[in-house]
Amino acid sequence: MKLYDIAHSRAGDKGNTLTLSLIAYHEKDYPLLCEKVTAEKVKEHLKEIAKGDIIRYELPNIASLLFVCYDALGGGVTTSLRMDAHGKTLSYALLEMKI
Amino acid sequence: MKEKIRIGCGAGFSGDRLDPSLVLVERGGLDYLVLECLAERTIALAQKRKRQDPSLGYDPLLERRIESLLVPLLQNKVRLITNMGAANPLAAAQKIIEIARRKNVKVKVAAVTGDDVLDKIDPQDQAMETGRPLSASGPLLSANAYLGAPGIIEALQQEADLIITGRVADPSLFIAPMIVAFGWSLDDFERLGKGTVLGHLMECAGQITGGYFADPGKKDVPGMAKLGHPFVDVWPEGRGIIGKVDNTGGIINLQTAKEQLLYEVVNPYEYFTPDVIADFSSVQLTDLGGNRVQVAGGKGKQKPDTYKVSVGYQAFHLGEGEITYAGSNAVARATLAGEIVRERLKDAFPELRIDLIGQNSVHDDRLHQANIPYEVRLRVAGKAPSFQQASRIGEEVEALYTNGPGGGGGVRKYVQDVVGIVSTLIPRSKVTHHVTLFTA
Structure with missing residues (x-):
């Protein structure tokens, strides 16, 4: 299945850093997200977009993961040539990932 | 209180x-x-x-x-x-x-x-x-x-x-x-x-x-x-x-x-x-x-x-141009148009971005499932030190009307004075x- 089936996400930006939340619709699916959606898997999935390291934070209090992706916004929100310079659509790129 | x-x-x-x-x-x-x-x-x-x-x-x-x-x-x-x-x-x-x-x-x-x-x-x-x-x-x-x-x-x-x-x-x-x-x-x-x-x-x-x-x-x-x-x-x-x-x-x-x-x-x-x-x-x-x-x-x-x-700084001028292709073989014609513009601009713009809107403009091709869009919009973007030079990108895209693949339409040209931010x-x-x- 796709992450889209069990989770939702919002993308955020800080300079050249992209943040992607991954929020389980049902808390029971949170352990599955923790197990399957590692920082390495996300890096592989987004390798054409996120050029730098990816750090994963676990937030069991809200059954959510947060991926902080460095060097991921084409040089930075203000100077990127990408049409979506903020990377706002990339939440749905993460949700395309199959597990 | x-x-x-x-x-x-x-x-x-x-x-x-x-x-x-x-x-x-x-x-x-x-x-x-x-x-x-x-x-x-x-x-x-x-x-x-x-x-x-x-x-x-x-x-x-x-x-x-x-x-x-x-x-x-x-x-x-x-x-x-x-x-x-x-x-x-x-x-x-x-x-x-x-x-x-x-x-x-x-x-x-x-x-x-x-x-x-x-x-x-x-x-x-x-x-x-x-x-x-x-x-x-x-x-x-x-x-x-x-x-x-x-x-x-x-x-x-x-x-x-x-x-x-x-x-x-x-x-x-x-x-x-x-x-x-x-x-x-x-x-x-x-x-x-x-x-x-x-x-x-x-x-x-x-x-x-x-x-x-x-x-x-x-x-x-x-x-x-x-x-x-x-x-x-x-x-x-x-x-x-x-x-x-x-x-x-x-x-x-x-x-x-x-x-x-x-x-x-x-x-x-x-x-x-x-x-x-x-x-x-x-x-x-x-x-x-x-x-x-x-x-x-x-x-x-x-x-x-x-x-x-x-800290805000004067970064560059962003030039952009867009044109749409539709119907049979639209993606191939848009791709060809992008290649033509790249060839014409590559010396002046070493860093040129070419997107097919509807295909690969915001994510990347690997995430794209093989359904072929009926219409697709070519976007070309590049950085230049002056307004005049940045304008060349839109001009070249517009020139695709009479100098590019068949059936392109809806050209838009943009130049933007870009302010960058560092901290x-x-x-x-x-x-x-x-x-x-x-x-x-």
Whole structure:
């Protein structure tokens, strides 16, 4: 299945850093997200977009993961040539990932 | 000490809708209204306007927002806190006084300044993003420190009705009234952390009431055309309940709250503001039903010794051109068009971006499932040192009409003067805030 089936996400930006939340619709699916959606898997999935390291934070209090992706916004929100310079659509790129 | 205060947020960015703030003021039972209108780059653009005309440099929508809000704010005894001062809070305050006189109402306005540190930073200081000197990025246009709550607190204590700031950390706009109303100490990092969690949840206005959330069939949001903006009821211990005005559109639930809690957060265990380093990992969200979510928990620790400074610089001119192909073999014709333009421009633009909108423009080809779009739009973008050179990109795309593949249409050309942003740190001792009062 796709992450889209069990989770939702919002993308955020800080300079050249992209943040992607991954929020389980049902808390029971949170352990599955923790197990399957590692920082390495996300890096592989987004390798054409996120050029730098990816750090994963676990937030069991809200059954959510947060991926902080460095060097991921084409040089930075203000100077990127990408049409979506903020990377706002990339939440749905993460949700395309199959597990 | 107050038992509870209610703070509304009626704008989450400079261009946000005007109506929701009026609904909040007239029907929200607010004590305070916050309008957050200052994105990273906005202040550098405002600085450019101020250089052209010293009476400008505040938010371009300030007059329209204040025209509609001023009398309802005073009638409903709601105090306004906003960063619409941008590069020129003093001129913004004077503009508000002018509007008040015209409307024949009495008002006290406070301008909070001190964030402009362009003459206090060293262009040789290192940019956090590049590791190189700030001046290496380009000619510096602006440098603004993210101030904390103290300037706003002082303005509230002097009983200003409207408080206009420049660059202030977004959550500080919200914790200032909490600190004043509940008598929190500026060293009570536990409570400042909790207040910062609430401020962070509120600062994007509609993003917690169902804006930037809907996905039909999956995450449905009712009444989006009339999306209401949020308010938060805050208690002295730092607990809050987020809600919205009855009969407005939108939805507040655990899903909207979680998306916003993690929005633009680079470390949820250490969320830096000038007032506190907050910890989101102990936040407990409870859906109370009826579009109300309770926010409890959250912690904080000692604030940083430095202020973050956002530095704007003149970057380059961005040239863009677009053209659409449709029908059989559209993707192949658009791809060919892109190759032609690349060939024609490659010497002048070593860094040229070519997108097929509808195919690969915002994600990448690997994520694309093999369904062929019926129509596709070619986009070419590149950086240039001058307006004239940047224009060449649009010109070459337009030339595809008679010099490219068959059936292209709908050309648009753009050139944009781009201001870039880098960041640095400045010691607290170099930055002082000032509060200037104006009355009408």
